[in-house]
Amino acid sequence: MLDPEVVYLNHGSFGACPRRVLDAQSAHRERIERDAMRFYIYDLWTDIDRSREALGSLINAEAEDLVFVSNATSGVANVIANVDLRPGDEVLVTRFEYPACINNLRRACEQTGAELVVVDLPWNPIDEDSVVEAIMGRVSDRTRLAMFSLITSATAVRMPVERLIAELNGRGVETLLDAAHGPGCVPMDIKAWNPTYCTGNAHKWLCSAKGCAFLYVHKDKQGGFRPVILSNDAYGIKAAIGRTKRSAFNHEFDYMGTDDRTPMMVVADAIETLGGFYTGGIDELMERNRAMCIEARDLLCGALGTEPVVPDSMLGPLAVIDIPAPGMDPRVLRERLMAEHRIESMIVPNPGGDTPMIRVSPQVYNSMEQYRYCADAIRSIVGIS
Ligand SMILES: Cc1ncc(COP(=O)(O)O)c(C=O)c1O
Incomplete structure (x- = not known):
């Protein structure tokens, strides 16, 4: 669906949904409007189960x-609402x-008197x-919860989450x-x-319809874990789950008032579509995207005369490249790339200096x-001859 007039180089922010997935979503919308009663009372549950299964196999x-x-932000908010923070907790x-x-x-x-501890991660080198x-x-015997990204947003670091989770689990x-x-x-x-707990977007790299993220909650924590928005069955949950044949955890999140569930219903279609590009399926696609990311990073670093900051071992298919334009406002550079070169990009501040990064x-x-074109465009804007 991407505008052919635009060089779209920012998949990472909002994804891009293929027409095939949008068509599947439209078909669901029409089906719901033909008999909304039937959908919200009977069909919703099994349709969401299909997405749950497809996503479960993908992320094991x-x-x-x-x-x-609806999104990772909401996933985080729902977890926080269920962690019983007390004064003095960290x-x-x-x-x-x-x-x-x-x-x-x-x-x-x-609201609770807990303390937010912001860890000062290293940068250049990292x-x-x-x-x-x-x-x-920074872990102490008062640390209740640690939140960190699998891939950080504006710095694009693939964090060592396996090690972090193992060590934090060990510390309770x-x-x-x-x-x-x-x-x-x-x-x-x-x-x-x-x-x-883990939350992750379907609308970014799975190219699903906008407004869908998963939330995983460890079995030990599912009892009493409830959405921020309670629905009709919240205080009659036993009878309700007898009818829909699922856990209270599933039931309460599957219906949180009348809203658009179609983004949740096309997750399997998105997985199938993405898996169809290469014989090696989504695994091959992820490898190719990462390889292109590293090639694009090297090309841009070469063209701009800067060095890579993040080691390849800490990269997925996203990377930042420093731009030698001290003092330049990242928003101005992004706007000029669009206005003068029709490039949609993500320009972020360098956390270790006053240069912008792409x-x-x-x-x-x-x-x-497209990355060669982008490198030339940045060189012309920042004045590298
Ligand atoms: C690391 C990270 N967390 C959370 C979000 C928020 O995602 P959403 O806007 O879908 O809630 C983003 C979005 O870019 C992100 O990069």
């Missing part, structure tokens, strides 16, 4: 441990976490050992893994990683030709 989680919410985040997720935690801390050391060094700290860049982005293995995030529709 048991389907029944997954529910759907909640760990890193300085590279997504602002909306931190904001939800900050408010919970303000490596796995120092990330693990920085986070574990609950983990909230923000895998907004997760399904369809990098291989995920919930069973092996064993976080307490974040690349190639998906199947991107080409190296």
Whole structure:
């Protein structure tokens, strides 16, 4: 559906949904409007189960441990509402976490008297050992919860989540893994990683319809785990789950008032569509996207005369490239790339200086030709001859 007049180089922010998936969503919308009563009372539950199964196989989680919410921000907010924070508790985040997720935690801390501890992760250079050391060094016997990304947003670091979760589990700290860049982005293995909670978007790298993320909750925490928005059955849940034949956890999240469930109903279609591009399915697609990301990063670094910041071992299909234009406002550069070159890009501030950085995030529709064009455009704007 992408505008052919635009060089779209920012898949990472909002994804891009193929026509085939949108068509499937429209078919569901029409079906619902033909008999909404039937849908919301009977069909909804099994339709959501289909998505739960498809997503569960992709990220190696048991389907029944997954529910759907509108986006990763909502996934985080729902987890925070279910963690019983007390005055004096500490909640760990890193300085590279997504602002909306931190904001939800900050408010919970303000309301409960818990303390938000922001870990000062290293940058340029950054490596796995120092990330693990920085986070574990801030764990105390008051740490209740640690939230960190699988891939950080504006810095594009694939965090050593396997090590972090194992060490935090060992210290009795609950983990909230923000895998907004997760399904369809990098291989995920919930069973092996064993976080307490994990949320991740379907509308980014799975190219599903906008407004769908999963929320995984460890079985030990599902009892009494409830959505922020309670629906009709909240205080009659036993009878309700007798009717819909599922856990209270699944039931309460599957229906949270009358809303658009069609983004949740096309997850399997998105997985099938993405898996159909290469014989090796989504695994091959993820590998190719990562390879193009590294090639694009090298090309841009070469053209701009800067060095890569993040080691390849800490990259998925997203990477940032420093731009030698001290003092240039990232928003101005983004707007000029669009106005003068029709390039849609993600320009972010360098957390270690006053230069802008470009974040690349190639998906199947991107080409190296587009990155060459982008490198020339940036050189002309920032004055590299
Ligand atoms: C790491 C991370 N977490 C959370 C989000 C929020 O995603 P959403 O807007 O779908 O809630 C993003 C979005 O870019 C992100 O990069």
